[in-house]
Amino acid sequence: MRFPPPNPLTLGALALSMAFPLHAQSDPSTAATLAPVVVHARGADEAPKDLPYSVDVVDGITLQERRLLNVEQVLRATPGVNVNSSGGANVSTIYIRGVGALYPMSMDDSSVALNVDGSPLSTRQIAIGTLDTDQIEILKGPQGTLFGGMGEAGAINLTTRRPTREWEGYARAEVGQDRQFLTEAAVGGPLTDKLAGRFAIRSAGSDHWIENDRTGGPLSKPRDLAFRGSLLWDLTSRTSALVSAERHRLRHYGEQLVLMPYSKPASVDMDPGLFQDSRKTIERYTLQLDHRFDGSRLTATSAYTDTYNIAPVVYDGKLQSALGRGSREFWNVDEAKERVFTQDLRLSSLPQSDVFWAAGVSYSTSRRSYDTPRNTYGDASAKFRDFDTDRYGVYGEMTYPLTRRLKLTTGLRQSWDRKTYNARYHGGGMVQTDSRKLDDSFTTGRIGLSYALTQQATLYATYARGYNPGGFNDYAAQPDDSKPYKAAKTDSFEVGFKTDSADGQYGLNGAVYLNRVRNNHLLSYDSATYVVSALNADTESRGAELQAVWRPGDGLAFTAGVSFIDAQIKTAVHGIGDGDVQAGNRVPDVSRWNGTLGVTYRKPLPAFLGLSAPVLHARVDYQYVGKRAADPQNHFDLDSYHKLDARLGIANGRAEYYVWGSNLLDEQYDLYGYFAPPSVAYGAPARGRTLGVGVSYTF
Template identity: 35%
Template sequence: MEFNIWPAIGWSLLATAQPGFAASEKEDDIIVEGTVNARFVPESNRSLPFTVNHYDALALEQAQIKDAQSLLWQTPGVALNTDGQNPESSIKIRGVGSINQVSNDDTSVVTMLNGVYIPQGNITNRLLDIEQVDILKGPQGTLFGSNSEAGVINIISNKPTERFEGHIGGEWGTRSHAFGEMVVNVPLIDTLSSRLALQYDQQDAALNNQQDGNKPLTEPQNFAGRVSLGWQPDERDTVLFTADRQRQRHNAAAMTLLDGRNEISVPKGAMDDGGNDTTLTLNWQHEWDALLFTSVTGWGRYYHFSAGPSIDARISERLYGTDYDSWGMFSDRQAMFSQEFRLASTPDSPFFWVSGINYLHTGRTHRYNGGWSEVPGWDYDPMNAQIHRRFTYDGIALFGETTFPLTERLELTTGLRHSWEEIGYRARWHANPGYANPGPTMHNDDQSLFEHYFTGRIAVNYLLNDDWNVYATWSRGHKPGGFSNWDTSIASGEPSTPYKAATVDSYEAGAKSLISSLKLEINPALFYSRTRNDHYFALIDPSRSFATVTENVDTESKGAEVSASWKPHADFTLKTGIDYTRATITKLPANSQSGGRTGNRIPDVPLWGASFAANYSHPMQLAALPVVFNANLNYRYSSPREADIGNHFKLSETHLINARLGFKSHWGDAYLWSTNLLNNRSPVFGFDYPALAVEDGGTGRGAHVGTRRQGRVLGVSYQYYF
């Protein structure tokens, strides 16, 4: 009994009686084409008329990817703006996405876990006991709805099976790295099986604290757990329930000067950051002779908090010539409920079709406490207050997509979705006792938005021959309007100005091939996107105030990607790719306060990227013990990228190498490994503080600030399968 609501490539390491050894035995010497879940059913990647980056469990293991953030850094065409913990982390795919995120709801990439939407800010979540991850590029609004104008991250966990099996293991490394994982699959009765997965990890923060003996700022800790129950009462029905829990502590978001030093300067213990996330999913699928019915129910609660100085001493001394004390905090709570019903074709149908109805409700509260600050002008700063905001979203949508043959070689794909959405917003601003501006010290704001719209796509896929097919796709994406987390007009008694809905028209043309005679897979693609009214929030005078304004910006993105896999020998596989993205601003509002100009490059998006992976596996004898020797090398390069919309400075290029080598045997798997082998400490995001004149209390010097990535970690690991 296998609970395969989303069937995918099996990982033989977990499917054999003695997986630690048998998984590495050679089965064939050709490339096995990936099976992706981009449209709720298992399909060949080659059959889809758009790009999908596919990672199965083995690929994640070989690249030493254990969390979603690490995966995104390694994926071609994906740009990330994050301090590592902040729930407002912004993702762009092929240059499409918010210039910077003005709200948790202002997302352009949807993240799905077992068919259920989870907040994008959870990119730090652990990839625990994962079957596969598919990153779908280009607007996916037809099947995945709003906020997928750039793409979708579709995460699918391993499901319970009818066998007793599992594994337990751990890692130990430099920078206080410790990691432990346990997975146990237990059949309960003939029709019911269970699966438990637990994971814990910790590691020193990327920056050291000058005010704490130059020790690591914090020691982030993450705990993840999942319980899965699979029930198959008969041949036509399958039911899967999963409960996911993630807990993070001490993940302080550290912003400091980008001057080449891996240091921050804050009082000891002054910064903290963490969260708790819970996601429940219930999937039921019933199969008739010519029809599939699927029900997907999701429920979740997500909490994140962050507290600490608003700027560290190094920034303060550069801008103001002294170490000004400050403190603030914010928290974000979100509850989610979703329900989707689908009818679809069966796998043996002559053509693919799916239709359905989706409902999603979210309620979110964002609380901010300005605490205190000695920075000049703080007495008059609108952020010198406590601000409580409540956001609600209710959306319902009807959708359908089909792919059918026009000729023996030509297929047409069409999809359409109509969505109705209502966004609610309530806010209360209450000035702190030290607020010096005259007038009322409390204001309220209560608004709502309603919109309905179409998204969809049209694509053709043509089979040139047994090895090559070419495709062309047009798709329309949409991101609803809404309200900023940080709008400060309420301090003057003015209602918040909502940001506008964003739309994108995207075009892609490419080819996909699997040339068995050469043991080669190659996938080139060209893309072009035009986006209207994506979003940016600007600090009006960031050197002395955190007052903000939200602006709508038009953008353009064009480029190319090519990926290839080659298996010249049964023991050896090479994978490589090159990506080029030119993403620019095409229109700004009149009198924009962003500092940007038409033609500026979109921040965080590198012009060039390249990736390379080499995986070697060879059975051998170690003394009298049969083993399999494995060696893996993964490299990712990104060219310098602009730090902000004003293009004031560039973030340096990135070179990331993960490597490992070791043995698999009946007695377990043992490896030596390294992440970030070159110790590349390039910034992960940046921000420009303009200079404050001496007569206004400043030094006359500006500052480039941000945070840097974790350095090299060396370690050992051991894992035992049973």
């Protein structure tokens, strides 16, 4: 069992929790009662049952108790959502209900919108941490009205905690096996009569769970550091301004290409210094102005993000040998930069209005690059690729009561995209240049009906149109590779129900759906020559979901969810270097069955060890993920797995001391998989079983 050496930040947080008296009383029955859930899916405070589509909500307390430290971990724990990630900080694919690019063409090729406090981020940034997060919403089904071409499959809304009018905050510290450590703290409150502020910081790290045969130690030592500051200024009684700035820095991450079957522990054979300079930074600055009129609300959101990533893609010695290329590792360095400015201006109805409506205009401009400046043999074959994108949108959505029980929801968005591509390809002592342009305009939206059987039970049916714009291939190595890929278009149908009891003791939601995607994006890759090209294939997914919550009382609560997805490729694609794709193949990475079960329990205990009012707090979370195809060719399947996590704590007043366990069954499940003809498979395993301890304090 490897625990980290004492960390100054960790020791500081532990000291903070000890410095305050532990005599404040805590009512366990109150702690177990959840406040009504409010979502911001359409830019307003609404109850989930008022939306004619499915929404999964993970609140900040659950994020902390389940140790979901970044957005990717949240998505992997959500039924109906699948993620392909090679373990690095910049490469990932998200599927919601089986909809997503078969292989993304570029950092701009995303079927899912990711928004942080109303400002968009590329889904390549799902490594972003959940620092001081209020809640995360996963919106399922096309969200084209508000998010345009980035919401073909759905959207992820992350809402951070805002400054408050009373001083409050928290601190927590954890240590665990594999030298895991985490220290996090936040504090906020009034600075003047009209100004409030909040500041949050997190430092985390561990030894990598994959070992390097050359050193006998961990492949690297990943480190995360994040902070955020925000100011809320009441300009007038009706006008406010929220300013925030944050920075996330991740170091020593990189893509893992590990030969299958894995050893235990999994290991690679490579130069131990290759990940030393790997780093990713995400900076975000936002200004949100909000003005309330007598019958409406005007919101203007301006955001600027600056992201940078540099990391090697390494074929280690064992993988090279299996591919017949000798025993020396081969690596490329990928370097990506992106600067994005977005502006959204929205006029909407007030909360609790009989008619919900929102209308607005948006603009974004992106300047990014995806370069391969060097590889094992130097910079003679360097590639430099620049991408510029300008997006404009006009949108509106309304929910109108046709009768006392029947409501109509309709939304429409018109979008315009303009993209340009400029590149320089070095090779053979020569330099080739390439320049291209692409203009596109498209319409997305939805129409739905909801019917209130009772105040607590609603039926709904929705049709939505999604769109994933065309663009240029990030990985082009010559002009022929950079031909624009086609836009993908989705028709989605959903029928469902939502129920909850008046006292919040139980709830049950369910849905069935059908998604048809034309010209889904498929990146062709030849592992023998490293040549890539852009192709398209139609896909279809159908399935069902069921979610339930039950709080029988006495501090006990149950949550459960199950998802079934049948996702298939409907058209054959030939001419791919690593094998043809046949019609009828399964969509890669999408498991047919996925289920979760969570149990929480709170119970007051007699005083002991100087604790005046201790409360036992236990939590167990189980997840099942079924087998899924590793690639569009369906060369092989990734195995199903069971994941069991647990947390046991003793709370007393404002402090809690706890132990935690992650992946207690020690499953060596796959983050992704790939096949290289004629018979080589590789991928990356997730971290195995780890245990740890922690302490938290709220004030």
